Amino acid sequence: MIPDLEASFSLLREYRVPPHIVGHSVMVAKVSLVLGEAVNAAGRRQDFALLAAAGVLHDIAKFATLKTGEDHAQAGADWLEDRGLKSVARVVGQHVRLQLDVDKPVDEVELVFYADKRVQHEKIVTLEQRFIDLRHRYGRNREALGSLEEMKALTTALENKIFRPLSWVPGEVESRVAAAEGNRHGHVADYFRQMSVLHQKYIDNQPDI
Numbered sequence: 371m372i373p374d375l376e377a378s379f380s381l382l383r384e385y386r387v388p389p390h391i392v393g394h395s396v397m398v399a400k401v402s403l404v405l406g407e408a409v410n411a412a413g414r415r416q417d418f419a420l421l422a423a424a425g426v427l428h429d430i431a432k433f434a435t436l437k438t439g440e441d442h443a444q445a446g447a448d449w450l451e452d453r454g455l456k457s458v459a460r461v462v463g464q465h466v467r468l469q470l471d472v473d474k475p476v477d478e479v480e481l482v483f484y485a486d487k488r489v490q491h492e493k494i495v496t497l498e499q500r501f502i503d504l505r506h507r508y509g510r511n512r513e514a515l516g517s518l519e520e521m522k523a524l525t526t527a528l529e530n531k532i533f534r535p536l537s538w539v540p541g542e543v544e545s546r547v548a549a550a551e552g553n554r555h556g557h558v559a560d561y562f563r564q565m566s567v568l569h570q571k572y573i574d575n576q577p578d579i
């Protein structure tokens with residue numbers, strides 16, 4: 371089962387996810403949807419409901435695991451799995467560590483992973499900028515810096531895989547998302563509108579953290 375956006379935001383509230391993480395997650399969902407639409411136009415079948423839910427929920431455990439030091443991707447996947455949300459759990463569980471197979475068709479796991487690496491806080495940035503940010507935040511020692519370098523190489527390979535069949539380039543993600551914000555019709559525009567309403571409600575009615 372894939373939770374709809376209303377159910378996804380209820381889960382964020384239940385797990386007391388702070389508004390800044392929700393803001394980041396909404397933008398990751400938007401980038402995932404825009405990429406999903408483009409990939410589908412090139413002949414694939416990405417599930418928009420899954421992209422939206424997994425984007426919104428990918429960091430559900432981030433704040434809660436700050437103190438415990440647990441792996442937030444795994445913890446989030448476990449929580450969602452316990453609720454019977456298997457497909458979303460699968461995407462959330464791989465948003466930090468991805469097994470990339472460049473020969474396999476693009477899927478929702480890869481799109482959400484990639485979208486997360488293009489969104490710094492709530493802003494769309496290049497992979498280069500995002501990895502500078504990640505190095506500042508997580509590059510505590512040589513080992514951590516080495517894993518970030520590996521992740522950057524993998525994400526660059528994934529970027530090439532996603533964009534190869536598309537008619538536009540990674541630098542256009544921001545303008546494509548802005549264009550989708552202004553669209554009145556279409557599936558992606560419907561998701562954008564619904565997310566904006568639910569996000570605003572979340573901000574207006576913040577949970578106690």
Ligand SMILES: [Fe+2]
Pocket residue numbers: 428429432442465466
């Ligand atoms: Fe995360």
